[in-house]
Amino acid sequence: MSAGDLQPLKPRRPPRPGSSVPPPADAPPPLKWAGGKRWLIPELTKLWEPYSRHRLVEPFCGGLGVALSLRPERLLANDINPHLIHFYRSLQKGLKISFAMENDAELFYRHRDRFNALIAQGKSDSGEAAGLFYYLNRTGYNGLCRFNSKGVFNVPFGQYKTINYQRDFSAYKAVLKHWEFTCGQFDSMEINGQDFVYADPPYDVPFTSYSSKMFLWEDQVRLAEWLARLTCPVAASNQATERIILLYRKLGFHIRTLQAPRRINSTGDRTPAREILAVRNL
Ligand SMILES: C[S@@+](CC[C@H](N)C(=O)[O-])C[C@H]1O[C@@H](n2cnc3c(N)ncnc32)[C@H](O)[C@@H]1O
Structure with a gap:
């Protein structure tokens, strides 16, 4: 079936918690994007379902895998990458x-x-x-x-x-219709008490030779402190490094560590990654 054959979309119910989560057939994430969180969807669904009438806010929306799985009615999605945000805005217009x-x-x-x-x-x-x-x-x-x-x-x-x-991306038009996309720094977003924030920033990588120059340790601290000031439900994932666990714990987050799927990083390291899911106000 080609994209052009797709039928108008019905709002999709989130997958049952714990079930395996196939990508939504009608409008799957259209891009390849590092750090996809499909494996975390069952956990996020459990957290999100009681708040599913809230606006979902993603300060680091990346490949949009989370929003396209949870399918909130209202979404505020932000990313610092202007080409990515322009692409999503073009999907809203039915890009061909x-x-x-x-x-x-x-x-x-x-x-x-x-x-x-x-x-x-x-x-x-x-x-x-x-x-x-x-x-x-x-x-x-x-x-x-x-x-x-x-x-x-x-x-x-x-x-x-x-x-x-x-x-033909016209199938995305209905799904993204009421979603809002912004491009900027995460802490320029205006969040209110009726939101539900899920933050998936670039991972903390403790070894300088691998670490991203774009998101430094001070950004991780700025993010955690910004999230801790919010009054709405907040969930954040990150690499389970010692300093990240300490940072979120000190700020009063409840922390769970999870086993991410095996992955190979740029150094060829196949060590299974441990990640944290830090939550507050839930
Ligand atoms: C780990 S990815 C997000 C993955 C995404 N949740 C997914 O499932 O595909 C992190 C994203 O943060 C964005 N980013 C990096 N620094 C940022 C900043 N200071 N403010 C907002 N977004 C930022 C990157 O462009 C990237 O798309």
Whole structure:
């Protein structure tokens, strides 16, 4: 079935807690995005269900996997990545892609040049840029979104065996209709007592050689303190490093540690990751 054959969407009930969670067939997460939380959905569903009339707030929405599984009626989703947020806003308008999409290195680099030209011309908020962002995400290496110091998107070709591209995203229009997307720092968001916040920031990685330059330890502290000031129900996940556990515990969060699925990081380390789920006001 192609995306164009999809029927109008009914609101989807969240999966039963504890059940395995297949991606929603009608509007699955359309991008590849690091740190997907599908494995955590049964736990998040248990926390979310009693508050499902609240607005769900995701300060780090990333691949939108959580919102597209929980399907809140109202959502405020934020991310610091402007291309990602522009892509979601384009889905709200029923994005359709008309240019050629193939799993081919030559075409990939041509589309990458075009995407960079649009950015240089100040046209990164066009429908074409949103479509190219989707194509580059699906075709590039590991779904990475990386820019050099001059702001040039420089992810190489991904060399996947096969890619099923989607051209018609009109199925997403109804799902995202009442959702709001913002682009900025997490603590610029306006949260109220009727919200339910789920924060999935970049992981704390304690070894400097692996750590993200984009989200430093002081950002982790700023985030935890910001979350602790909120009066609504709050859940946050992170890597279960000692200092993260200590930070959230000191701020009065209730903490559970969970076993994340095995994954291979950029160093080839296959150690199963432990994560925390820290909650407050629940
Ligand atoms: C771990 S990912 C989120 C994964 C997401 N929950 C999912 O399931 O796909 C973290 C996200 O935080 C965003 N980010 C990084 N620093 C940020 C900041 N200071 N404020 C808001 N978003 C930020 C990144 O662009 C990235 O998309």
